[in-house]
Amino acid sequence: MTENAPAGWYPQPDGSQRYWDGSEWTPHIAPAAVSAPESAPGEANSEAPVANVSPPDGRPLWKKKRLIIPVAAVAAVIGISALGAAAGGGADEVAASSPSPTPSEEPSAEPTESAAPSMLTMPDVIGVNLQEAQDSLQALGSYALDQEDASGDGRVQVIDSNWRVCAQEPAAGAEVPVEATVLLSAVLEEEPCPGDEPPETSQAQEEEEPAEEEPAEEEPADEGPQETAGQENARESAESYLAFSAFSRSGLMDQLDYEGYDAADAEYAVDAVGADWSEQAAKSAESYLDFSAFSKSGLIDQLEYEGFTTKQATYGADAVDANWSEQAVKSAESYLDFSSFSRAGLIDQLEYEGFTTKQATYAVDQVGL
Structure with missing residues (x-):
């Protein structure tokens, strides 16, 4: 079976090249010679050249067309590209002549030094x-x-x-x-710090401690020889302490011992100041009631803890002339500020603090339970 020649450029009688698409001549003509197959088709007006070529897939060769861009089309594309480049160049120049947008100023990246703590x-x-x-x-x-x-x-x-x-x-x-x-x-003040050795006390001083229970029996120090330097300094320290705060006799003695005074000088000073220890108990009781609520028995216990005798502590609690029912109300209000109580529970707590049942009941009524 005779088939047409394959598609390609073929020489023409005038020396130009004309493109054969495999089934017919196309209008595409190239001025320069293009390599062509050995068997060229005839003139443009002649019948289409044929070639004994069998397609590899068994289909007729004239149905297997390929897209070929002729030279003229290539030249047109090149021209269009050139015009596009020129237009693009002009756009670039316009873009170059346009001022570039200035980014907004960013805050300084440098960290500010924070104020150093005092x-x-x-x-x-x-x-x-x-x-x-x-x-x-x-x-x-x-x-x-x-x-x-x-x-x-x-x-x-x-x-x-x-x-x-x-x-x-x-x-x-x-x-x-x-x-x-x-x-x-x-x-x-009268206690040693944990780990400290307790101040030394003479056996005579220890034996005299029970006698301090009865302040009425205390007698002012007998006028003796002139004070030594140690006695004078201890007495002046004792007077300074009593001017600043209330002390029991034993509490003041311990304080002077803690300050490093000789036990004999400290004992001399405590006796030399001539303090009324019952009045000191009254002052201490007033100071406690200024900061907290106490029952009478609770206040006496606190004064005894500070070193006052039972008699001195009782005198101090009586001297303040406190309204113990009102003290119970203050104590009840203080408890309710920090916790919840039932009526019976709050009465029990106040009785535990030393208030009488009547005082505790009065207080619970006043706080509204």
Whole structure:
């Protein structure tokens, strides 16, 4: 079977090249010679050249057309591309001549230096009266103060001036922010700090302690020889303490011992000041009632704990002339501020604190239970 020649460029009699698409001549003519198959088709007006070529897939060759871009079409595409490039160049020039948008100024990336916290150098307040230690710290700008019973008994420090600092945290000399919490551990003035050796006392002093139970029997110190330097200093310290706060005789003695005075000088000073210890008990009772509510029996117990005799403590509780029913009301209100109670439960709690049933019932009625 005779088939047409394959598609391609074929030379023409005038030397040009004409494209044969495999079935007929196309109008595409190239001025320059293009490599052509060995068997060229005849002139344009002649019949289509044929070739004995069998298609590999068995289909007629004239149905297998390929897309060929003639030279003229290529030239047209090149021209269009050139015009597009020119237009693009003009657009680029316009774009280049247009001012570039300026990005908004961003905030400086450099971090600003934050204000440094105020610092203070911790003073040494160990051995200092608790109230004075707090005043010293507050004068330095430290108000985050906490305190605890250094003995570990969990006692409430009602009157700070009756306590003495045994330990502090942070330690003395530490540089800390003024906002740092300062913990002061304290004991009562007449008590030794944990770990301290108890002050030495003479056997004679220990034997005299029971006699202190009866202040009425105390006699002013006999005028003897002129005071020694140690006795004078101890007496002046005792007078200073009594001007600042109320003390029992034993409490003042312990305080002077703690200050390092000789036991004999301390005993001399306590007797030399001529204090009325019952009046000291009354002053101490008034101080306690200024800060908290007490039953009469509870106040007497507290005064005895401070070193006053039972007789002195009872005198002090009577001297304040407190309305114990109103004290029960204050105590009931204080309990309800921190916890919930039933009526019976609150009455039981007040009776446990030393109030009578009548006083406790009155208080519960007043608070509305």
